Structure formats: C-alpha cells, structure tokens
Amino acid sequence: MSHTTTDEPVRRASGATVPVLAFAGIVVAVMQTLLVPVIKDLPRLLDTSPSNATWVLTSTLLSGAVATPIMGRLGDLFGKRRMLIASLSVMVVGALLSALTDALVPMIVGRTLQGVAMGAIPLGIGLMRDMLPRERLGSAMALMSSSIGVGGGLALPAAALVAQNTDWHALYFGAAGLGVLSIALTLLIVPESPLRAKGSFDLPGALGLSAGLILFLLPVSKGSDWGWSSPTTLGLFAAAVVVLLLWGLMELRVAAPLVDLRTTARREVLLTNLASIMVGVSFFVISLVLPQLLQLPAETGYGLGQSMVVAGLCVAPLGLTMMFTAPVYARLSARYGPRTTLIIGLVIIGIGYAGGLGLMNAAWQTVVTSVLIGAGIGLAYSSLPALIIGAVPASETGAANGLNTLMRSIGTSVSSAVIGMVLANTSKVVGGVAVPTMHGFRVSFLIAAGAVAIGLVLAFFLPRRSPAGVSQLRASSEEDANLARAEQALAGAGQPPQGFRGRVLAADGAPVARAKVTLIDRHGRQAGATLSAGDGSYALAVPAQGPYVLAARAAGHPPLAHAATHGGDRPVDLDLSLPGETVPA
Numbered sequence: 213m214s215h216t217t218t219d220e221p222v223r224r225a226s227g228a229t230v231p232v233l234a235f236a237g238i239v240v241a242v243m244q245t246l247l248v249p250v251i252k253d254l255p256r257l258l259d260t261s262p263s264n265a266t267w268v269l270t271s272t273l274l275s276g277a278v279a280t281p282i283m284g285r286l287g288d289l290f291g292k293r294r295m296l297i298a299s300l301s302v303m304v305v306g307a308l309l310s311a312l313t314d315a316l317v318p319m320i321v322g323r324t325l326q327g328v329a330m331g332a333i334p335l336g337i338g339l340m341r342d343m344l345p346r347e348r349l350g351s352a353m354a355l356m357s358s359s360i361g362v363g364g365g366l367a368l369p370a371a372a373l374v375a376q377n378t379d380w381h382a383l384y385f386g387a388a389g390l391g392v393l394s395i396a397l398t399l400l401i402v403p404e405s406p407l408r409a410k411g412s413f414d415l416p417g418a419l420g421l422s423a424g425l426i427l428f429l430l431p432v433s434k435g436s437d438w439g440w441s442s443p444t445t446l447g448l449f450a451a452a453v454v455v456l457l458l459w460g461l462m463e464l465r466v467a468a469p470l471v472d473l474r475t476t477a478r479r480e481v482l483l484t485n486l487a488s489i490m491v492g493v494s495f496f497v498i499s500l501v502l503p504q505l506l507q508l509p510a511e512t513g514y515g516l517g518q519s520m521v522v523a524g525l526c527v528a529p530l531g532l533t534m535m536f537t538a539p540v541y542a543r544l545s546a547r548y549g550p551r552t553t554l555i556i557g558l559v560i561i562g563i564g565y566a567g568g569l570g571l572m573n574a575a576w577q578t579v580v581t582s583v584l585i586g587a588g589i590g591l592a593y594s595s596l597p598a599l600i601i602g603a604v605p606a607s608e609t610g611a612a613n614g615l616n617t618l619m620r621s622i623g624t625s626v627s628s629a630v631i632g633m634v635l636a637n638t639s640k641v642v643g644g645v646a647v648p649t650m651h652g653f654r655v656s657f658l659i660a661a662g663a664v665a666i667g668l669v670l671a672f673f674l675p676r677r678s679p680a681g682v683s684q685l686r687a688s689s690e691e692d693a694n695l696a697r698a699e700q701a702l703a704g705a706g707q708p709p710q711g712f713r714g715r716v717l718a719a720d721g722a723p724v725a726r727a728k729v730t731l732i733d734r735h736g737r738q739a740g741a742t743l744s745a746g747d748g749s750y751a752l753a754v755p756a757q758g759p760y761v762l763a764a765r766a767a768g769h770p771p772l773a774h775a776a777t778h779g780g781d782r783p784v785d786l787d788l789s790l791p792g793e794t795v796p797a
Contacts, residue, residue: 233388235397239390240333258316260316268320270433272327273327273429277621280614280621282614283299284615287338291565292405293404293458294404299335303326304395305325307391308384308403340356342404343405353598355535358537358593362531424455425452426521435629435633465704483673484603484674487674490663494627494660497656511642512642514650516578530582532583534592553595557591558588558596560585560591561585561592562588567580568585601613712762715748716790717787729763763790770789772788
C-alpha cells in the first residue's frame, strides 16, 4: 500500500488547524463522560432495571471500539477530514436522538451512534502527520492524543453542574451543539489531506474484527452482572478467541487488509500497543476511584462528603494537566525521543499512585494526586502516536493510530471491569446501602501501579531511536541547505506537474525493496510518501511544481535527504542511492 496525491487543490494548514482538531477530540471525550453524574439514576430515569440501564454505557463502548480502526482505514483511503466530519455527524444524530427520548431502546441506539465519534482521535492525528510542518508535529500530536483525557476531565464538573440544576436531557443537547460547532470549524479551517492509500476497503476484515471485538468486550463489560465464571461469559471469551484467530489468518492473506498484521507484529508497534493497554488501565482507575471517595458521606469515616460538582472540580485537574503537558512533551521528545518520554510519563504515573495511597484524607490531597497522575498520563499518551507513526508506512497512519486508540479503549474497559469487581467485593453496608471501602480504593490504586510497572517493562524493550531521525521528518542543516539551493532552480513553464520516479539503490547498486521515500515541499510539509517495490522502484506524484526534498530510509542504511525541482509536464527520473549522493537515471 502506498500513498498517492489527489487532484484536488491543497489548502495550506493554518495556525488554527491544531486547536480545531484538538477541539474535535475534546468533544468526543465530553460525549463519553457526560453521563457519569447520572449513572446511578439511569434505572429511574429510563424506567428500567439496573442491569438493562448498563447497556446505555456498554453500547457506546462497543461501537467506539468497532468504529475506531475502521474509520482510521476509511480515512486513509477516502480522506481523513471527510471521515472526521462523517464521524462527528453520526455523533450529533445520536446525541439528538438521546436528547429526545426517555425510553431505553432509543437511548441505546443514540448512544451507539455517539460511539462512532471515537474515530476522531486517530483521524486527527493522521491529518496532522500529513499536513503540519515538522517543527509543529510533536506538540500537535501530543495535544490531539491527550484530548480524550482533557475532555473527560473538563466534562465532569460541567456535566455535574448541568445534571444538578437542569433536566438531564440538556446534557445531550449540549453535546449535539458542541458536535455541530466542531463540524463547522472543521469545514472552515481544516484542509483535506492530499494523501490517499491505494487499495480497497476490506469489508470482510471489518466485519470479522467487529465481531471479535464485540465478543471480547461484551463479557468484559457485563461480566460483573453475568458472573465471571458463568457459561455466557466464558463462552463469549472463547468465541472471541476463535473469531479473532480466524480473522487474523484471513487478514494475512488479503492484499489490502483492514489492519496490516505484519506491520502490527513489528517489535515497536506491538510493544507500543501493549503499553497503551497498560496506560489505559492506569488512566481509568483514578477516574473511577476519586469521584466516589469525594462524594461518600463523612459518616463512613473516610468519605470526604463533597457535592457532585465539587468532586468534578477536584478531578478536573487531571484533564487540565494533560493538556498543559503537550508542549513539555514536544521539548522532551525532541531531545530524548518518544520512548524516553513514555518511560518518564509512566514513572510519574507510578509515583502519583504510590503517593496517592496516603493522600486520601482531604479534598486538596485528591487535587494533588490528580495533577501528578495527569502529568504522567499526558506524557505517556503523547508519546504513543509518535512511536506508532515512526514505525509504520505513511499509507497506514490512520489505521495504525486507530488500532492504538483501540488498545487504550481496551485498557479502560478492562480497568472498569476489574476495579468495579474489586470495589464491589470489598464494599460494606452503611445505612442499608453497600458502599466502597478505603481498602477497596487502595487495592485499586495498587492495581493501577501494577499496570504501570508492566508498561514500564514493555517500554524499556522498545528499540532506541534517534529523536531527530527521518521518521519524524525533523530538519537538518544539510536538508535546509538543499532546500535553499532548490528554491533557486528554474521552476519551468506552467505545465501540469507529474512527479518523481526512479529506484532506491544500496551503495553497491543493488535495489532496496520496501524503502520509505517521503516527498517534502518547500514549507517542510509532507507532500507524499510511498514504499519502494521489489525491484527498488518508486513513483510519487506532486501536488504542484517547485522545489522538493526526497527523504529515503530503509532498515540497515543511513537516511538520505536530496533536493530536486519539478518544473515540467514529465516525470523527473531520479534514483536514490543509500547512502551517498543521488545518481541520475
């Protein structure tokens, strides 16, 4: 699979592009979190049983898990901006449906539609990778990756305030309004990426992955209600294993799979995805524990007796800190690389949970814990897309980040199930009602610390990479000099531009297969990318005539950056030798 450029005119990414994309991610997170203040009241509000009411939450989880990798692949094929708008539009329809009903089934349908918006995160990251200058990419991806936590943290106090003072349906009207605003801003400000992956959409692969995810996540979400050893729970887990194994075998035989499992099995991609699960587990523990601790009555002997709104405000620094760590991450990653930044983030999370074991006696202590853990999660979440993007071809950016976002969702789902079980099994009866105990809260923190420890082990086994490698398209003095010389070359007379073609060769003249060739325009933006064929051949279309830099890299070879100018109506023949200077065809 390789990237091609479209014939559509390319709009330049403005300074507002990153905030608009991050706002879309925050809107998605708000949609996920807005029901938290009214969870305990859902059976009464929907006139149903508690077990049926949980489907309002489970449906969003399942649809989000299914939609995330699918929307990422559709974005690679048909346009990431187009799919971003489509996912937000489906969310708005779902929010309006939920806002206009008090019945269980329409509410579940609406919440299912809202889950489709989870694809906005990998689509936003993909758009940034395709369009932004190199110097802005690190902090931009960090902000987009952290937006899911930022929105969740900010939405808690706002949703609590609305739920306490107005009709609860206003939560959905508000989410729909935010979705419409996000769509409008995206249409006005965010340009479409000119890059497309070749191939067709793998419908059988999408159906197989969807079935496997549902069979796995359904018992994870409902295991507490059904019983973890019940035939239904165990049967669904067994079916999930069988379906996902068959799906994997099928994907290995497809020319253009939904998920390239060979790429996913690479050491860096596999370990990053496994570490993402652990970060997801640790992120959700604090979101489950602190609000309950804050709202438990002081008569329990350990509850802090705060209102729903105050509890939300005490947890809000979790999201705010994640947002403010984005520029910090960019500096750390530029100097030490995303692997080291991931390790630093995990260490900070571990310190936060270890210290939090003794910081549960006052509201201000929960704020300190939220700030510390938020900083660590912000650094960890920001590192994940950079690690993925540095390890996969440009044509798989959307699908690969979609899969990584799915891994985080699986982590939060597992965390919700495990912590819910722990708190239920360690609860005590106060005034005829079962409430969580301090022992349960501390065990939950220890589980989060254990997940962080596993994540650290995985992160240490990630391969070391230069933070200024070609994989992140960072500028070098040699490349800047080449660009300056290229800008002085003749641009040619206004014929329709074609592109560059040639072969990637080793120092001895042998062809290099699967080398990544990236086209960079005069503004430092990626204008196209492809992988060389078995005979080393490559071809890249150009969106406009002018100076470009062709960056080539392959395993076992030093990277190459070569300046060239396209100014005519015929392809420019250019062989790229690794390492050394270019050799004209």
